[in-house]
Amino acid sequence: MRITYSISWQLQGERQNNFYTILFTVTVAAKEMCRGKCGEASVVHRDRYELTLSSASTEAAEAYRDGIDLMLSAWPGAAEAFEQAIAADPDFALAHIARARIHSFYQQSEAARKEAALARELVTRNGTAREKGHVETLALAAEGQLGPAL
Numbered sequence: 816m817r818i819t820y821s822i823s824w825q826l827q828g829e830r831q832n833n834f835y836t837i838l839f840t841v842t843v844a845a846k847e848m849c850r851g852k853c854g855e856a857s858v859v860h861r862d863r864y865e866l867t868l869s870s871a872s873t874e875a876a877e878a879y880r881d882g883i884d885l886m887l888s889a890w891p892g893a894a895e896a897f898e899q900a901i902a903a904d905p906d907f908a909l910a911h912i913a914r915a916r917i918h919s920f921y922q923q924s925e926a927a928r929k930e931a932a933l934a935r936e937l938v939t940r941n942g943t944a945r946e947k948g949h950v951e952t953l954a955l956a957a958e959g960q961l962g963p964a965l
Contacts, residue, residue: 858871858873860872860873860875860876861876862879862880862883863880863883863884866945867943867945868907868909869907869908869909869938869941869942869943869946870900870904870906870907870909870910871904872903872904872907874899874900874903874904875899875900875901875903875904875907875910876900878896878897878899878900878903878910879896879897879900879907879909879910879913881896882894882895882896882897882899882900882910882913883913886913886916886917893913893917894914894917897910897911897913897914897917898914900913901914906937906940906941907937908934908935908937908938908941908942908946908950909934909938909942909946909949909950911930911931911933911934911937912930912931912934912938912949912950912953912954914930915927915928915930915931915934915953915954915957916953916956916957918930918957919956919957924957924959927957928957928958930957931950931953931954931957931958932954934950934953934954935950935951935954938950952964
């Protein structure tokens with residue numbers, strides 16, 4: 816079950832007239848909803864758009880979602896969130912390709928290509944068709960092949 820709250824507030828000072836909206840998403844894990852009747856294997860992790868994530872780890876899925884939120888909002892901490900997701904599930908391809916994207920932002924080309932290559936390898940073993948396309952597109956971008964990435 817997913818509950819989303821939208822909160823707006825007005826900042827004081829130099830940006831006094833700008834309004835910002837933050838979406839807080841509270842996720843109630845399927846494991847908790849089952850109240851002990853189903854195991855971790857039955858949990859299907861999803862991203863903010865309800866797309867399946869190929870990770871068996873709740874911690875990795877949560878860290879990945881947090882990292883994507885931070886990256887898309889240009890807040891600091893995305894790299895650390897992706898590192899946390901990778902530590903929780905080293906085989907989670909989307910966390911690796913997201914980390915590669917952060918390396919690209921900072922023009923760390925070699926690190927980006929290395930992480931993208933690992934993500935490609937991992938997604939072939941346990942990724943969905945959507946995840947395979949996502950990884951391939953971002954891997955091409957990390958390699959500087961922007962035309963094919965489009």
